[in-house]
Amino acid sequence: MSSPKKRNNRKIILQIHKILGLITGVVLFIVSITGCLWVFKDEIESFYTDYTYVTPQEQEFIISSKVKSIAEQIIPNKTIHGVIYGQPNEAIEVVFYQAEPELFYQSVFLDPYSGKFIKRVDNDSGFFAFVLKGHIRLWLPEAIGSRIVSYSILLFLVLLISGFFLWIPRNKKNWRQRLKFDWNSKTRWKRKNFDLHSITGFYISSLGLLFAFTGCVMAFNWFYFIAYIATGGDKAPQFILPQNISTTITNSDKNPPYDQLIPSLYKAYSEAKSFELHYPENDSTTVLVEVSNSAGLYYDMDYLFFDQNTLQEVETTSIYGKYKDAGFADKVIRMNYDIHVGSIGGLAGKIIAFLASLICASLPVTGVLLWYGRAYKKRPQVKEKLASAYSTQM
Template sequence: MTSKKKNSRRKTILQLHKILGLSTGIVLFIVSITGCLWVFKEEVESFYDDYKYVTPKEEDVISASVVKSIAEAVIPNKTIHGVIYGKPHEAIEVVFYEAEPEVFYQSVFLDPYSGEFIKKTDNDSGFFAFILKGHLRLWLPDAIGSRIVSYSILLFLIILISGLFLWWPKNKKNWKQRLKFDWNTKTRWKRKNFDLHTVTGFYIASFGLILAFTGCVMAFNWFYFIAYKATGGDKAPQFIIPKSAPQYVSQAYDTPIYDKLIPKLYTTYEHAKSFELHYPENDSTSVLVEVSNSKGLYYDMDYLFFDQHTLEEIETTSIYGKYKHAKFADKVIRMNYDIHIGAIGGIAGKIIAFLVGLICASLPVSGILLWYGRAYKKQVKVVAGKVRG
């Protein structure tokens, strides 16, 4: 390829990089800042969540049906999403959620032994709820904001790839200059800003691509499907709750049969961190129990389904079943959220995700300043030429 063609291609990519960067800059700044703040949500909330803990006792925990009646008395006429049973020293959390006509998302905490009401919380308000709304939809109506965020993240993939192409030095002499800050007392702020944009952009590009890619997996169904199939997935990639078998013989129970599930699971899954039971939605759906096997992680959860009439375990054709049955492609998709927030790497992974988010937020700022500096420089030249003329 001739030098002229290379320069022409570089100019085209630079123009694309500039247009996409300027058009999505504000969105990417907000999404990046809110994302890096969200990373440490659990750690921050642990400083003021004493209501989630109780004094453990050598007693059986209250049954799921009793939990349901107590919680519905606290918050009547609302839908219970699930009941979370934790360790002996943890309170039972009953999660209420409705998406329409408007979002209702609250939790009720109960003493697991006496059923005594401890606290009610509004999960859709507060600092981190505010941060999440900004991250997902820019605090705009969901139909508008979520779409703007989704397509901006998709464009961010192109911005990062084009940025790497533009970063690549034309010759070996420039390699050293592109890999580190070579500043001194004479270095002007424009040069420093250029280095901040290019050098930091290069070092976080691979991590930025991972964050953007995992974000797109959550934002677009078609992206999710392609990512799953591309890694060799052969199961149903969506969440499927199987049906219970028809009940031909009428059976009378003093209490719902699902009351036997949690005591049984405590014995079967001794090392589990928590169990989230979901009441059957109607007479034909199964009972879902999500078994959390790791603190702060979601990918290795076991999703168990039980016939609501017999408690016979039902297998699912979905990727969301028992983790030990998950194949490579299933694990990749199930890890997506944990990768996105850095939790997959523990506290070190979260620190990396935080720093990458922070630097990603700086790129639109330094990029806009870079564009403004060049545009301003051109204006000065034009004005100076007219004055001389």
């Protein structure tokens, strides 16, 4: 038998668990369901993005400055975020992005050999854009929705921990009931609902904690820095764009030196999946090229910085440099997104993430049903007693 103090502590934990569950239930349900859908975004989009492929040719890609010129004619007066160069059979993607004065996020696809315009795509519309908006801000204005989601995920950590303590059986003989479904024809739906909430909650708790933790790393800067320092990080965990080493400004009448970068990088990184070039922001900043070394993954990318005048490679003090130079804490942070969506484990990891997120979505539903059953189970009995008492007086 448990002591009165333990029973009292359990009641307090149950009350906290119940209140937090009712407060965050709808948010966690939406975030979990949209998370399920987002997991297989790349695989689903591959069925209808045939415009991203071209016929390979025996010639060099058009130079980067030419790509910039063509793209700016198609979408003038907007900021180019980067240019993605893929394999010989893939179109060049020019990504336009700016947050102010209003969000603009579109891509232009060009033939890498001729520069011919293929397609313009609005990345802020469509099914998966809708899913993402629900996942990160509940389709509400950014300032409001993102805060609600962020703090709900933080509270989800508390829910999972408190749920584990409530799951622990009071008696040894009840362990079996907490580890497996032991249903028969006489098992009532309330018992089944309780088992669905407690047993599946227990088995999914570790993955739920992982989703919540990685979500908090992306949602809160303070959480991000604590996670990095706690794992032994000693570099600058934020992204840093180094300045040029040289002071000589390139003659604007000639092709800029960065036109030579992509051809040389294709030779140096022959196994790379793609290269994303970011044009220099001004005369003093370096040229950034992100080298994707694995399809569908971000953690092992190489971030290369080059003096825009001399193309001399510039080192960075940030964790976002060459992957081979990354320490344990650097890798933990860099793997965060890939872990969050399950892609770190390939297709199997995505399937696990999908199922785990789906089960997480069921927890608020079964939890509300538990609360409803306990809060209102006595009301019918009270009504029956009142009716019986009234009839006896007649």
